[in-house]
Amino acid sequence: MVLPHVVITVTETGALEVTVDGAAFPAPAEGQVWTRGTLGALLDAITKDRTVAVRIEVRESDGTVFTDLIHARKPTPPQPAETKQRKPRGKHSKSKQVPELVEVTGEGFVPGEDIAVALVLAHTNATGTGHARALLDTSRLAGLLDDDAGEVVLLGRVSGTVQVRRLP
Structure with a gap:
């Protein structure tokens, strides 16, 4: 698979000249130009709201060149509008659920790295000291914990560090 190659050239005036695969x-409207202030909108337009991975090369007016990859992410499905009264979801649902949180911690991660929390219910980031912390809503675990699946895995996406913790 070949990633689209985006070249962003910063002009002396601060405007951005952009090419995708040459x-x-x-810019979206006639008479407008891409600028540093519109970089986020530019990247969203090129990557179709981050659903397409691309290779970015930024060429500054002083000759400095930066490169990066923007990874695609799975699109989030639209959430249905809230109704006045929610219907219970499953046999463990209560009419008014109050989250019961369980803390899961681990260490040995690279500071700031993305941490996968598996049964992948959530993601968290490592602190500046390389520690990770995840708060889990036990109502989301209903039915899973009943089947003796009471473990959580913290997986560092950069370091590869894996911490397995039994839920209390």
Whole structure:
């Protein structure tokens, strides 16, 4: 698979000249130009709201060049509008659920790295000291814990550190 190659050239005036695989990528409206302030909107437009991975190369006016990869993410499905009265979900649902949180911790992670929390219910980031902390809503675990699946895995996406913890 070949990633689209985006080249962003910063001009002396601060405007951005953008090409995708060698073809010009114009600003959304005639008379507008891409700027550093519109970089987020530019990247969203190129990556189709981060659903397409791309290779980015930024060429500064002083000759400095930066490169990066923007990874695609799974699109989040639209959430249905809230109704006045929620219907219970499953046999463990209560009419008014109050979250009961369980803390899971681990160490040995790279500071700031993305940590996968598996049964992948959530993600968290490592602290500046390399520690990770996840708060889990036990109502989301209903039915799973009843089947003796009371373990959580913390997986460092950069370091590869794996911590397995039994839930209390």
